[in-house]
Amino acid sequence: MKRLIAGVVLGVSLSAMAHGAGDPAAGEQKAAVCAACHGQGGAKPMMASYPKLTGLGEKYLYRQLTDIKSGDRSIPEMTGLLTAMTDQDLKDLAAYFNKQELVVNQANADEELIAQGQAIFRGGNMASGVPACAGCHNPSGKGNEPAGYPALGGQNAEYVAKQLQAYRDGTRATTANASIMADVASKLTDAEIEAVANYVSGLH
Structure with a gap:
């Protein structure tokens, strides 16, 4: 019985952890709007003054997206782009871009x-x-x-x-x-x- 309870608790905990993490597959669909400036997969921005988003780190990317959405980090070119996105959307985007291959030019x-x-x-x-x-x-x-x-x-x-x-x-x-x-x-x-x-x- 104790093992059963422990198993249920562990399963719920792992499920909660997974739910709170970003989903790269879901992020790929949401990243379509980003390609116009950052290139497909965030690897080749249209301008050198725009960042590559590939492999920056999921935690860092998520923080930047939340800061941009809240207005704490002002990027005029991104005004309104993240407004309708949920916190999970931002996590998914961060996970997606972090998984993409970095192109070193x-x-x-x-x-x-x-x-x-x-x-x-x-x-x-x-x-x-x-x-x-x-x-x-x-x-x-x-x-x-x-x-x-x-x-x-x-x-x-x-x-x-x-x-x-x-x-x-x-x-x-x-x-x-x-x-x-x-x-x-x-x-x-x-x-x-x-x-x-x-x-x-x-x-x-």
């Missing part, structure tokens, strides 16, 4: 900036107090899913630079982990931002 990287970008990404800048990006985003740029830190490897350089500048000037100040990134970005020069962005765009 090394042609976006400026070879002259790679060495400087690599040095900052892997070792930071001790003189100015910039920590190594790899500490949170993984040495290979894969991010940290449990912590909600996004994968950066293969992301469009123009988009990465745009976000670092937004953290630095305070226009992206209300989203998750914003205080950490704002502190880091405040110590980066324009040249360092460009170098790091170019380095991660070609990082596998």
Whole structure:
């Protein structure tokens, strides 16, 4: 009897966990509207200033979608697109995009900036107090899913630079982990931002 009760409790718990998670298959249908700007599967955005959505991390993607829907993260191009979506819809979208294959386009990287970008990404800048990006985003740029830190490897350089500048000037100040990134970005020069962005765009 005790085993039966334990089995029922475990089954209910697992069912609840599964219900709360994102469904990639359901997300695929809901992602059709996203393809116009981010490309099929979120892999090839129509503009370099738009992000690739593939493999960023499900937790990170969900947080960004909820912030955009609530208005905490302002993206004019996405105004109204998420309004009618439920919380489960956003989880499904996050799960779908996270499962898609990342396409690394090394042609976006400026070879002259790679060495400087690599040095900052892997070792930071001790003189100015910039920590190594790899500490949170993984040495290979894969991010940290449990912590909600996004994968950066293969992301469009123009988009990465745009976000670092937004953290630095305070226009992206209300989203998750914003205080950490704002502190880091405040110590980066324009040249360092460009170098790091170019380095991660070609990082596998």
